[in-house]
Amino acid sequence: MVETLSIAVIGAPGVGKTSIIxxxxxxxxxxxxxxxxxxxxxxxxxxxxxxxYELKILDVTTPGSAASxxxxxxxxxxxxxxxxxxxxxxxxxxxxxxxFEYVKMIRQQIVEHRYGRPEVPILVVGNKRDLQRQxxxxxxxxxxxxxxxxxxxxxxxxxxFNWHVVLLFKELLGIAVARGMRQNHTxxxxxxxxxxxxxxxx
Ligand code: GDP
Ligand code: MG
Numbered sequence: 001m002v003e004t005l006s007i008a009v010i011g012a013p014g015v016g017k018t019s020i021i022x023x024x025x026x027x028x029x030x031x032x033x034x035x036x037x038x039x040x041x042x043x044x045x046x047x048x049x050x051x052x053y054e055l056k057i058l059d060v061t062t063p064g065s066a067a068s069x070x071x072x073x074x075x076x077x078x079x080x081x082x083x084x085x086x087x088x089x090x091x092x093x094x095x096x097x098x099x100f101e102y103v104k105m106i107r108q109q110i111v112e113h114r115y116g117r118p119e120v121p122i123l124v125v126g127n128k129r130d131l132q133r134q135x136x137x138x139x140x141x142x143x144x145x146x147x148x149x150x151x152x153x154x155x156x157x158x159x160x161f162n163w164h165v166v167l168l169f170k171e172l173l174g175i176a177v178a179r180g181m182r183q184n185h186t187x188x189x190x191x192x193x194x195x196x197x198x199x200x201x202x
Pocket of ligand 2: 018019034036
């Protein structure tokens, strides 16, 4: 049986969420910015340490202003799957301090909404590493803040040059699997089948 893991990729518009996902799945990159208008779900299969997993990667379009819309309230209306994700990738652009503030706010909301399940892994990703001369904060300072204070993983990547893209998924998957976050397909299918047939087990 193949195990399933749902991963929500969240971040301010333009930070490179879609580019990271497309580079990971299709080895493809576009310089042209096409804003993601609707919720998009990718379903690649991966093998980690000899075990196959089906990933459900949610490319989450965000509301224009995060400050005026509490993110998770907004999600209730549009994308419940994000609340129940098994892991989160929070992407910011290393050259854009506002995108980091956005990630900070989203991480706070995830922690609040997931009060009973603190083990859900969160990986913070600094994208556009190829533009590193324009970065707003030294890598080491961000890394220490994210790892020590936020208790999240931290990876920097470049979707443009496919640098550390596979690594970031591998890292997140490794943490998720180690924490037992994967969903077991067998029981999900069984539950669904039982509900459909209205079968009562005595
Ligand atoms: P999204 O709104 O977060 O999904 O962002 P996109 O993936 O659509 O990317 C927004 C823009 O940033 C596009 O023009 C991409 O070509 C560009 N971009 C994405 N990743 C990188 C990167 O690693 N380096 C550079 N230089 N540009 C990138
Ligand atoms: Mg997008």
